[in-house]
Amino acid sequence: MIVQIYTMQTPDEARAVAGLGVNHVGITPSALGLPGEVDLPTARAIAGAVRGMATTVALSVDEDPDAIEAMVRAVEPDILHLCGEFGTVPPPAIRALRERLPGVEIMQAIPVGGTESIGDALAYQDVADYLILDTKDAAVTGVGASGQTHDWSISRAIVEAVRIPVILAGGLGPENVADAIRAVRPWGVDSLTHTNAPLPGGGFRKDLERIGAFVRAAREAAGA
Numbered sequence: 001m002i003v004q005i006y007t008m009q010t011p012d013e014a015r016a017v018a019g020l021g022v023n024h025v026g027i028t029p030s031a032l033g034l035p036g037e038v039d040l041p042t043a044r045a046i047a048g049a050v051r052g053m054a055t056t057v058a059l060s061v062d063e064d065p066d067a068i069e070a071m072v073r074a075v076e077p078d079i080l081h082l083c084g085e086f087g088t089v090p091p092p093a094i095r096a097l098r099e100r101l102p103g104v105e106i107m108q109a110i111p112v113g114g115t116e117s118i119g120d121a122l123a124y125q126d127v128a129d130y131l132i133l134d135t136k137d138a139a140v141t142g143v144g145a146s147g148q149t150h151d152w153s154i155s156r157a158i159v160e161a162v163r164i165p166v167i168l169a170g171g172l173g174p175e176n177v178a179d180a181i182r183a184v185r186p187w188g189v190d191s192l193t194h195t196n197a198p199l200p201g202g203g204f205r206k207d208l209e210r211i212g213a214f215v216r217a218a219r220e221a222a223g224a
Contacts, residue, residue, distance in 0.1 A: 001181065001187075001188060001189065001218050001219055001221075001222035001223075002023045002024060002165075002167065002187060002188030002189075003021065003022050003023050003024070003188065003189060003190075003214065003215050003218050003219075004022070004023065004024035004025075004026060004057065004167055004169075004188055004189070004190040004191075005017055005022045005024070005025065005026060005190070005191055005192070005195060005206070005211055005214075006026030006027075006028065006036065006057075006059075006190065006191070006192040007026050007027060007028040007035065007036035007037075007059075007192060008025055008026065008027055008036075008038075008046050008206070009036055009038055009042070009046075009205065009206075010042070010046070011045050011046050011048075011049035011050075012049075013046075013205065013206055014027075014046045014049050014050045014054075015049055015050060015053065016206075016208055017054075017206055017208070017211055018050045018053040018054040019053075020208065020211050020212045020215055021215045021219075022054060022211065022215060023054060023055060023188070024054065024055045024056075024057050024079070024167075024188070024190075025046070025050050025054045025055070025056050025057065026057045026058075026059065026081070026190075026192070027043045027046050027047065027056060027057065027058045027059070027075065027077065028043075028058075028059055029043035029058055029059075029060075029071055029074070029075050030059075030060075030061070032061065034061070035192065035193075035204075036192075036196075036203075036204065040071065040074040040075060043058060043074070043075040044074060044075050044076060047075055047076055047077050047078075048076075055078045055079060056077040056078050056079070057077060057078070057079040057080075057081050057107065058071065058072065058075045058077035058079070058080060058081065059081040059082075059083050059144075060072075060080065060081070060082060060083070060084065061083055061084040061085075062084060063084050063085070063088035063089055065089075065093060065096060065097055065100070068080070068082075068089075068097060069097065069100050069101060072101050072104055073101075077104070078104070078105065079104070079105045079106070079107050079129070079130070080097070080101065080104050080105070080106050080107065081107045081109065081132065082094070082106065082107065082108050082109060082128075083109035083132070083134070083143045083144050084143070085143075086109070086110070086111050086120070086136070086143055091123060091124060091126070091127045094106060094108070094124070094127040094128065095127050098127070105129040105130065106127070106128050106129050106130075107128060107129065107130040107131070107132050107167070108124045108127075108128040108130070108131055108132070109131075109132050109134050109143040109144060110124070110131050110132070110133050110134070110143075110158070111134060111135070111136035111143045112133050112134065112135065112150040112151060112154050112155055112158075112170070113136070113150070113151075113154070114151075114154065115154065115157070117133075117154050117158065118154065118157050118158055118161055121133075121158045121161065121162055121166075122161060122162060125162045125163060125164050128164065129164065129165075130164060130165050130166070130167060130187075131158070131162060131164060131165075131166045131167070132144075132166075132167040132168075132169050132190060133150075133155045133158060133166060133167070133168050133169060133170070133184075133186070134146075134150075134169040134170045134190075135148045135149065135150045135169075135170035135171060144169060144170070144192070146170065146171065146193070147171055147192075147193035147194065148170060148171045149170050149171035149172070149176070149180075150170050150171075152168075152180060152183040152184050153183070155168055155183075155184045155186070156183060156184045156185065159184055159185055159186055159187075165187035165188065166186045166187050166188075167186060167187060167188040167189065167190050168180055168181075168184050168186040168188070168189050168190065169189070169190035169191075169192075171193070171194065172189055172190065172191045172194060172214075173191060173193075173194025173195060173210065173214065174194075174195075174210055174213035174214045174217050175194075177189055177191070177214055177217050177218050177221065178217045178218070178220065178221035179221075181218060181221040181222055182221060182224075189214075189218050191211075191214055194210070195207055195210045195211045195214055197210075
């Protein structure tokens, strides 16, 4: 079971999280006010800090291929996570990005709603290396960072329909990740909101105790 945790804000934090057994370390390189965002030099330093320890994933909510490419070249992640407004980077644009960014894998976010989400996922399985099933919140730019779960029966149907690895996201924490794994049987699980420790005055850091509990619960459920 792959465990992916967003979002790292310092190299030390990323190393600590990787040391807990997290496989995918998420970074949010942005200047749009996204949760836990960092500037490009910091994102690159975070990616470099865990190279050889964990796989780095950098998200983009952009729809401009040039801007997406520039971010990836500046940060040098292992995986590009496309999670802008759904459909703004259609499959042909992703094919073009793959040619522009050789060696970088692509993870496409699918907002899970009704059964139409199954077709949405199928439309991207030929151009992405991974799908991440997440919850759309109208108050948050792009797909994800809602802190809310969605209909896991739809997610399970997507896992069964597609032929590429699927990561389940959306409102997961130590308390419910085992139930989510049993219900969906994904390749991996992701957490952002429910593994944060709020800071006075706003913002957050990662809660290492909760991340450790999340990793243990996920691995135990996957092995059961």
